[in-house]
Amino acid sequence: MAALATGFCLSSVLLVIWVGICSPVCVEVPSETEAVQGTHMKLLCISCMKREEVSASTVVEWFYKTEGGKDELIYEYRKVYHEFPSRFSGRLQWNGSKDMQDVSITVLNVTLNDSGIYTCNVTREFDFEIHRPLFTSSRLIHLTVVEEAGEDFTSVISEIMMYILLVFLTLWLLIEMVYCYRKVSKAEETVQENATDYLAIPSENKENCAVPVEE
Numbered sequence: 001m002a003a004l005a006t007g008f009c010l011s012s013v014l015l016v017i018w019v020g021i022c023s024p025v026c027v028e029v030p031s032e033t034e035a036v037q038g039t040h041m042k043l044l045c046i047s048c049m050k051r052e053e054v055s056a057s058t059v060v061e062w063f064y065k066t067e068g069g070k071d072e073l074i075y076e077y078r079k080v081y082h083e084f085p086s087r088f089s090g091r092l093q094w095n096g097s098k099d100m101q102d103v104s105i106t107v108l109n110v111t112l113n114d115s116g117i118y119t120c121n122v123t124r125e126f127d128f129e130i131h132r133p134l135f136t137s138s139r140l141i142h143l144t145v146v147e148e149a150g151e152d153f154t155s156v157i158s159e160i161m162m163y164i165l166l167v168f169l170t171l172w173l174l175i176e177m178v179y180c181y182r183k184v185s186k187a188e189e190t191v192q193e194n195a196t197d198y199l200a201i202p203s204e205n206k207e208n209c210a211v212p213v214e215e
Helices: 004-022 153-200 202-210
Strands: 034-036 041-043 054-067 070-076 081-082 091-095 105-107 116-126 135-145
Touching: 041 135, 070 091
Parallel strands: 034 135
Antiparallel strands: 041 105, 054 070, 054 116, 070 081, 091 105, 116 135
């Protein structure tokens, strides 16, 4: 069973690698919404190209605002990367891809004051022969910065289940060992009793115990 599971896992990994090489896939996934003070936080923004065969110029704008505040432009990509003066000065870093489908940025050394709403605006201008249509998308990230990382409830449940399973397996192993020990002991007692009974039989009776052979 272990060998089968290992083979299945290896096959799955090879399949993922093969798919990634043969047909690149873009998946729009949401960003994390909680950061720990003093760490680096990647604000994930993925905007998949709907028509990869068409060349397009991409403009990316990142905005920040506090709860109830106004949007403030903090970072922009327009053929070049540009960071605007703000509370994040010197702490913003481009963390996207060359094909401009992943247009994420990273906030370095986040502080409690970095909590708020981040907006990622992506504008693409497609180059057709007749006209140049624009495609615009936006992503909102409600970020909360905490002083210390809280333990995930799912991981706590997983640890509890692991300990319960470990205790169950230990008890089962002990029960099996006791059962096997009693079974072996009983078998040895039976053999010893049979041997004692045989030795207690008189010698003339032992000869009569032989099974007659038919001619």
